[in-house]
Amino acid sequence: MSADVHRTALVRSIEGFVHDVVSPIAPAMARGAGPSPKRIVEAAGEAGLAGLLTPIAYGGAGGSHRDFIEFIEAVARVDASSSVILDVHLSVGTEPLIVFGNDDQKSRYLPRLASGAWLAAFALTEPQGGSDAAALQVRATHDGGAYVLTGSKAFITSGGDADLYVVIARTGHGARGVTAFLVEASSPGVSSGPPLEKMGLRGSWTAELVLDGVRVPDENRLGDEGHGFTVAMSALDSGRVGISAQAVGIAQGAIDATLQHWRRRGGVPDDVDLSTLADMEARTAAARQLTRHAAALVDAGARVTLDASIAKLYSTDTCVAVAQAGVDLCAPESSADDHPAAVRFRDAKACQIYEGTNQIQRVVIARHLLRDRPAHRGIGSIGEGRRLPGGGRST
Ligand SMILES: Cc1cc2nc3c(=O)[nH]c(=O)nc-3n(C[C@H](O)[C@H](O)[C@H](O)COP(=O)(O)OP(=O)(O)OC[C@H]3O[C@@H](n4cnc5c(N)ncnc54)[C@H](O)[C@@H]3O)c2cc1C
Numbered sequence: 001m002s003a004d005v006h007r008t009a010l011v012r013s014i015e016g017f018v019h020d021v022v023s024p025i026a027p028a029m030a031r032g033a034g035p036s037p038k039r040i041v042e043a044a045g046e047a048g049l050a051g052l053l054t055p056i057a058y059g060g061a062g063g064s065h066r067d068f069i070e071f072i073e074a075v076a077r078v079d080a081s082s083s084v085i086l087d088v089h090l091s092v093g094t095e096p097l098i099v100f101g102n103d104d105q106k107s108r109y110l111p112r113l114a115s116g117a118w119l120a121a122f123a124l125t126e127p128q129g130g131s132d133a134a135a136l137q138v139r140a141t142h143d144g145g146a147y148v149l150t151g152s153k154a155f156i157t158s159g160g161d162a163d164l165y166v167v168i169a170r171t172g173h174g175a176r177g178v179t180a181f182l183v184e185a186s187s188p189g190v191s192s193g194p195p196l197e198k199m200g201l202r203g204s205w206t207a208e209l210v211l212d213g214v215r216v217p218d219e220n221r222l223g224d225e226g227h228g229f230t231v232a233m234s235a236l237d238s239g240r241v242g243i244s245a246q247a248v249g250i251a252q253g254a255i256d257a258t259l260q261h262w263r264r265r266g267g268v269p270d271d272v273d274l275s276t277l278a279d280m281e282a283r284t285a286a287a288r289q290l291t292r293h294a295a296a297l298v299d300a301g302a303r304v305t306l307d308a309s310i311a312k313l314y315s316t317d318t319c320v321a322v323a324q325a326g327v328d329l330c331a332p333e334s335s336a337d338d339h340p341a342a343v344r345f346r347d348a349k350a351c352q353i354y355e356g357t358n359q360i361q362r363v364v365i366a367r368h369l370l371r372d373r374p375a376h377r378g379i380g381s382i383g384e385g386r387r388l389p390g391g392g393r394s395t
Contacts, residue, residue, distance in 0.1 A: 010052075010067055017047040018074050026079035029203025030343045037085040037158040037205055038119045044086055045116015052090055054098060058110035065238065065295040069245035073288070076249025077256065080347035081203030083246045088157040089113070092239040092355070093120025096166050096180060096231050100223040105182060109164060121162035122239075123153040123183075123209050124232055136178055138211060140169040145218050147171070147181065149189075149211040155354075159207030160192035166235070167211070168228045178228035182220040189214035200346030237304050239355050240312040244291040247312075247319035247351045250344055251284040254319070254326035257340035261330040276329060280322045287315035306368045313361040316351040323348040 021043045028034040044050040052068055054060020061067075068090060076083035094113050097105060097120075112118040126137055138151030149169050156165070163185050171179040183190065193208035223231050258277065262268050290311040297304040326341040327334045334341040352358045 051114020
């Protein structure tokens with residue numbers, strides 16, 4: 001199949017999936033009453049999209065990150081809960097396996113994840129918090145031919161429903177004493193808390209993951225011992241591009257909600273300041289370009305840490321601002337819990353928090369400026385070797 005034909009087929013699959021699967025469930029998802037995350041990923045599998053980034057050799061669609069961000073944006077425009085489930089499954093849940101897995105691991109897991117038979121999740125955050133990797137406390141102790149994992153992870157998307165978790169755990173000291181593991185949910189000692197009742201994204205499950213002496217065989221260590229920080233950072237670099245796309249979709253959905261609101265009311269109220277609507281569209285378009293730029297860097301195999309942080313920061317701040325403006329323009333009806341503008345506003349906020357809070361993105365960006373650009377050295381008190389707080393990690 002030529003690249004053009006492949007892309008046209010993919011675009012059709014995305015449009016069909018959004019129309020046939022996502023749109024009908026969006027109102028229920030917004031109330032937290034929709035299908036489980038696993039059902040969403042199964043449906044994506046039937047549409048050939050649950051393995052969008054997975055190589056064709058392992059049952060995936062062999063798509064690019066450009067394809068991936070278009071998929072996530074299109075879903076988020078209609079339902080942000082479905083988009084975060086799919087984003088985590090495709091990105092931080094599956095990509096570490098694609099990038100760091102050996103042939104045996106890829107053969108065992110990728111076909112199941114790509115077909116939608118299995119749901120993937122990513123477990124880095126812990127209840128004690130810590131945007132700093134050095135603070136991780138879940139311990140993995142080597143014992144015979146296995147590692148024994150003990151501790152708990154917090155705020156895990158699809159926690160309790162996922163079949164496979166990429167778990168980052170401590171095997172030594174400091175950032176170098178961290179290792180990644182593939183943990184099957186059916187392993188003895190794995191359990192989850194109930195899904196949190198969240199302000200937004202109510203159709204996506206967010207739960208605690210408890211690891212109580214879970215034996216993970218050596219063959220399920222992902223990458224070398226001590227390389228977990230590299231696995232996590234690589235997953236997050238690309239994951240942040242997905243969150244950026246999700247934010248663009250939510251912002252576009254807020255604009256749609258505003259226009260539909262006016263259509264239902266028979267036109268734009270006389271006293272509305274249309275420059276607000278124009279700013280919503282302009283900011284969303286700018287966020288989309290930053291997201292595309294970052295995705296292109298990932299596809300080119302270039303280093304994306306800085307550009308992913310810039311895209312994530314700008315797009316998620318934009319989606320909160322645009323969604324808030326949508327609520328203002330649709331007031332007072334938008335104060336109702338189920339008004340589409342209200343749903344967008346509630347969903348938008350979490351984008352500024354997960355895959356690294358926006359404060360952490362600012363730390364990442366500022367550190368790059370101080371470290372990588374000689375022209376900035378020695379300006380006033382911003383001297384060489386000055387350290388900013390925070391490890392710059394975080395999910
Ligand atoms: C809906 C939802 C889904 C999530 N899904 C997942 C998931 O699937 N997997 C997963 O592992 N995690 C997930 N998370 C967790 C999320 O990624 C973290 O909560 C987030 O990255 C913040 O990390 P923390 O909780 O460790 O907070 P902390 O690191 O304790 O930070 C607390 C506060 O301090 C600020 N802060 C910390 N360090 C600095 C610094 N150096 N400079 C400035 N400010 C700083 C932070 O910005 C934040 O405001 C999810 C969270 C939510 C809300």
